[in-house]
Amino acid sequence: MTLHIPFDNSYATLPDAFYTRLNPTPVRSAEPLAWNAALAEDLGITGQDTAVFAGNTVPDGAAPLAQLYAGHQFGNYNPQLGDGRAILLGEVVGRDGLRRDIQLKGSGPTPYSRMGDGRAWLGPVLREYVASEAMHALGVPTTRALAAVATGEPVLREQGPLPGAVLTRVAASHLRVGTFQIFAHRGHIDELRTLTDYAIARHHPEADGPLGLLAAVCRVQAELVAAWMSVGFIHGVMNTDNCTISGETIDYGPCAFLDDYHEGRVFSSIDQTGRYAFGNQPRIAVWNMAQLATALIQLCDDKEAAVEQATAIVHAMPGQLQAAWLRRFGAKIGLADPRAEDQPLIEELLALMQADGADFTNTFAGLHDGTARDGFKDTDAFDAWAAKWRVRMDAPDAMTTANPQIIPRNHQIEAMITAAVAGDMAPFERLMTALATPYDLPDGFDDLRAPPQPDEVVPATFCGT
Structure with missing residues (x-):
């Protein structure tokens, strides 16, 4: 069947200052790797054409462009980034x-490539495909993967030549905090106002003006980060250019999921100081919203009043994060209506897990099926905690929908990538099948619940650029 994508483009109608129009760079030999038929159906896409998802053909109705943005990277402002x-x-x-946006990732150089090749290699493409679809199945707001295509061209990285690939990513939009920052820092107020009006209309129509938008983004980001924490997810690169206005997870570069619990865990090879460690993610989310506030204040006539109001909005975010965290973790231990006084009970369990190196996912899943105790060295300490927990626990069924039995574990993703590079996509397909129903794991996949053996531990994850 001939491919048909029912394009209805809006971002391309904005002024040229927001992007550069250009087509993807064709590849040598496009071969399909993965296709998300269910997502395509949801989007109203019919047919399939590998040439389109490799960037070799521009489909009817498309308006190809590379978006402009800036951002703080590890706390340092980069005045121009963009879709490189x-x-x-x-x-x-x-x-x-x-x-929703449909974007090709790894589709060749753009004016924003900063001397990069504009390409992606197979590993990060498949990691993002698996991780983003797993997050969707886990109920966490996220971009999604529509297709993965091999390019037949090598990509040069530090490891040497690697097989190239292109990912088709679907997102509520690709508007980021950094999209606002670039116009604010340049003093381009008209463009900043146009962008703000567009973002409100597209994502937060209930918002009243720039500071109403700020409050709305703070709310969705608070919910997002609490959702990350509840499934043990570490983003790894929470720069402002990877922080969406929509409240979706974006950019699965050096991401990872916790095996044994530790709030200071870092996997990203580029996070040398632990800025984006697991336990730091709520604090960084607030920091990112402060940067959005700094940009949006420029649209307000009364700057002094705007600073006061924006400060109050950002300062309210830790409370929003804590409420969302308590609600999610309360459900994980079977509390129907978690209250502030339940927080010490949850934190005590996390402290025991950290002290004993207990597996994050399996401990919480084991609370319901009675196996959690097996993951602790100090069983007396766990028993003491469990006695208090059983008195308080009043919604055991809540645990089945709050605690996945399976996550995309780092060692399994690395093994899948190794197999795919060798031409074997079976591990990828098996992971995708199992991760599609993480709260109700089908028979035959119990091995995927296992934490890594010592020689399987993945100490670091890499961006892939």
Whole structure:
């Protein structure tokens, strides 16, 4: 069947200051690797054409462009970033009435490539495909993967030549905190106002002006980060250019999931100081929102009043984060209506897990099936905690929908990538099948619940650029 994508583009109608129009760079020999038929159906896409998802053909109705943005990277402001290896093909309005971007990632150089090759190699493409679809199944707001295509071209990285690939990513939009920052830092107030009006209309129509937008983004980011924490997810690179206005997870570069619990855990090879460690993610989310506030204040006539109001909005975010965290972790230990006084009970369990190196996912899943105790060395300490917990626990069924039995473990992703580089996609397909129903694992996949053996531990994850 001929491919048909029902494009309905809006970002491409904004002024040229927001992007550069250009087509993807064709590849040598496009071969399909993965296709998300269910997502395609939800988006109203019919047919399939590998040439389109490799960037070799521009489909009818597309308006290809690379988006401009800036951002703070590890706390340092970079005045111009932008889509250095991605092309936004356009937007579709799905069968659910929601507007989404369709973007090719690894589609060749753009004016924002900063001397990069604009390409992606197979490993990060498959990691993002698996991780983003797993997050969707876990119920965490996220970009999604529509297709993965091999390019037939080598990509040069520090390890040497690696097989190239292109990911088709679907997102509520690719608007980031950094999209606002670039116009604010340049003093381009008209463009900043246009962007703000567009973001409100597209994502937060209930918001009243720039500071209403700030409050809305703070709310969705607070919910997002609490969701990350509840499944043991570490983003790894929470720069402001990877912080979406929509409240979706974006950029699965050096991401990872916890095996044994430790709030200071870092996997990202580029995070040398632990800025984006697991336990730091709520604090960084607030910091990122402060940067958005700094940009949006420029649109307010009364700057002094705006600073006061924006400060109050950002200062309210830790409370929003804590409430969302308590609600999610309360459900993980079977509390129907968790209260502030329940927080010490949850924190005590986490402290025991950290002290004993207990597995994050399996401990919480084991509270319901009675196996949690097996993961602790100090069983007396766990028993003492469990006695208090059983008195308080009043919603055991809540644990089945709050605690996944399976996550995309780092060692399994690395093994899948190794197999795929060798031409074997079976581990990828098996992971995708198991991760599609993480709260109700099908028979035959119990081995995927196991933490890594000592020689399987993945100490660091890499961005892939």
